Amino acid sequence: MLRSGLSKLPVVFILIIALVVIPVFVSATGSDPGDDATGLTIKGFDLYKVARYNDAKISFDKAIALDPYSTQSWYGEGLARAALNDKEGAIQALDHATDLSPKDEQSWLKKGEVYITMNRNDLAITAYQRALLINPNNNEAKRNLESLGVHATPTTVDPNQYQPAGLTTPPTTAKNVPFAPAALIVIVVGAVIIFCGFRRNYG
Numbered sequence: 001m002l003r004s005g006l007s008k009l010p011v012v013f014i015l016i017i018a019l020v021v022i023p024v025f026v027s028a029t030g031s032d033p034g035d036d037a038t039g040l041t042i043k044g045f046d047l048y049k050v051a052r053y054n055d056a057k058i059s060f061d062k063a064i065a066l067d068p069y070s071t072q073s074w075y076g077e078g079l080a081r082a083a084l085n086d087k088e089g090a091i092q093a094l095d096h097a098t099d100l101s102p103k104d105e106q107s108w109l110k111k112g113e114v115y116i117t118m119n120r121n122d123l124a125i126t127a128y129q130r131a132l133l134i135n136p137n138n139n140e141a142k143r144n145l146e147s148l149g150v151h152a153t154p155t156t157v158d159p160n161q162y163q164p165a166g167l168t169t170p171p172t173t174a175k176n177v178p179f180a181p182a183a184l185i186v187i188v189v190g191a192v193i194i195f196c197g198f199r200r201n202y203g
Contacts, residue, residue: 037067044076053083071101078107082114090114105134112144125150 044059057080063073078093091114097107108131115124125148131141145151 037063037070037073040066041070041073041076044073044080048076048079048083051083053080056080057084069100071097071104071107074100075104075107075110078110078114082110082117087114087118091118103134105131105138108134109138109140109144112141116144116148121148124148 040059040063044056044063047053047056047059057077060073060077060080063070064077067073074093074097078090078097081087081093082090091111094107094111094114097104098111101107108127112124112127112131115121115127125145128141128145128148129150131138132145135141
């Protein structure tokens with residue numbers, strides 16, 4: 001009787017894995033692709049376009065939590081915060097974007113726009129000049145500089161005056177292997193080993 005009961009244990013163990021554990025891991029690894037950082041960033045921009053600024057900010061927040069080194073996520077965060085009249089927060093987000101990608105022309109342009117609303121024309125000029133340095137054909141930067149009484153060309157801009165805010169540094173370590181697939185492999189291998197062991201000892 002004991003031998004018969006033990007011989008059923010591996011079958012029960014495998015059934016538990018098949019009916020409980022594997023579905024849980026499949027659910028964990030089969031999440032909506034839109035729930036990753038890229039998908040959440042795209043969703044944030046879509047929400048921003050239809051003036052759902054708070055929802056857009058929430059989406060960008062989630063994207064940044066998953067990938068704090070995404071220039072586009074920080075840029076979107078800056079757009080959303082500016083639209084919500086959080087000017088300081090918008091500048092901080094845009095600082096992250098330009099720290100990560102100093103040649104991100106759009107972030108410099110948005111910085112200039114936000115600085116103007118803060119009556120910080122000196123910083124707005126600096127931001128627009130940086131955008132013009134990146135792209136000499138940026139007509140928006142030229143127009144905004146002229147509206148501020150500044151006639152600037154790329155040759156008149158000193159690139160050494162622009163220092164990173166020092167907020168973020170891109171990671172240098174390799175990404176970890178996702179937990180769920182690795183754990184699933186361990187469980188399946190363990191089940192096979194146990195099954196073979198019981199077969200050998202009690203089969």
